[in-house]
Amino acid sequence: MSSIEKSKPLYIKIADILKQQIITGVLNPGDMLPSENSICETYGVSRDTARKGLQKLEHDNLIYSKPKIGYFVKSPKHNNFSVSLMEQLPGCSTRYRDIHGILPDDHIQEVLQIDASRKVIEFTLVSKDSSDIPVAYDIKYIPYERSYPSVETELQFAVFPDITFPRVAPYSYHIELSVSAIAATNKIADILLCDPGEPLLLVEQIFIGQNDTPICYAIRYLRQPYAVLNGTSGKTEAF
Numbered sequence: 084m085s086s087i088e089k090s091k092p093l094y095i096k097i098a099d100i101l102k103q104q105i106i107t108g109v110l111n112p113g114d115m116l117p118s119e120n121s122i123c124e125t126y127g128v129s130r131d132t133a134r135k136g137l138q139k140l141e142h143d144n145l146i147y148s149k150p151k152i153g154y155f156v157k158s159p160k161h162n163n164f165s166v167s168l169m170e171q172l173p174g175c176s177t178r179y180r181d182i183h184g185i186l187p188d189d190h191i192q193e194v195l196q197i198d199a200s201r202k203v204i205e206f207t208l209v210s211k212d213s214s215d216i217p218v219a220y221d222i223k224y225i226p227y228e229r230s231y232p233s234v235e236t237e238l239q240f241a242v243f244p245d246i247t248f249p250r251v252a253p254y255s256y257h258i259e260l261s262v263s264a265i266a267a268t269n270k271i272a273d274i275l276l277c278d279p280g281e282p283l284l285l286v287e288q289i290f291i292g293q294n295d296t297p298i299c300y301a302i303r304y305l306r307q308p309y310a311v312l313n314g315t316s317g318k319t320e321a322f
Contacts, residue, residue, distance in 0.1 A: 093132045097136030097137075098136040098139040098140050111156060112158040113155060116153065116155065161316045162316065164314035164315060166314040174213055175210045177210040179206065182205070183204070184202050191203060191300060194289060204227055205223070207223075208220070217275045217306070219303060219306070220271060220303070221303045223302070224299065224301075256298060260286070260288055261286075264284060267281045277306060284304070284305040285304055286305065
């Protein structure tokens with residue numbers, strides 16, 4: 084194993100060697116990996132080291148185990164993409180347009196699973212590019228809680244993620260995403276200073292907390308050149 088970095092733990096070196104074989108096609112989806120005993124004999128490592136190396140590949144989602152049989156190479160899911168959405172658009176500045184409490188309409192009631200009498204805080208924001216041209220319009224709805232700052236004062240100076248989930252741990256919620264193409268309505272066209280009917284990208288996100296309870300509904304309208312989604316599939320971490 085002289086070609087492998089000496090500073091790495093032995094089990095990482097084993098995982099790197101097997102990972103390289105998977106990436107280069109020496110081992111293909113469905114192929115069985117060498118057994119722990121075989122790895123021990125080939126590389127002169129302990130059984131525990133061999134096992135930890137295989138478990139590292141399993142943790143990296145490259146292989147899977149069949150009890151009492153062995154480890155096998157997984158098939159890459161190239162149809163499953165990881166999409167990155169940034170709250171702050173690159174090269175743009177974002178400012179609050181308005182913040183106030185409202186009673187939810189039928190759609191917001193359905194999305195947030197609340198009744199008509201439950202007040203929500205509506206945040207609207209506009210993002211502008213370096214030429215001061217509006218390129219994105221955001222609307223976010225959060226069920227009102229007494230623990231939130233007052234709408235009239237502190238909220239005007241807060242950063243959105245801080246006021247959205249003041250008591251929610253980062254890993255205690257997940258997000259459902261929906262993307263569609265729409266034509267700008269007269270209202271949206273007035274805000275984004277575009278022509279009615281201009282194609283826009285609509286991104287909707289529902290933030291869902293514990294017990295499958297929606298905690299925020301976010302809508303974003305995007306103009307070109309920001310009306311683009313970029314994603315990757317089948318990417319493995321670098322060695």
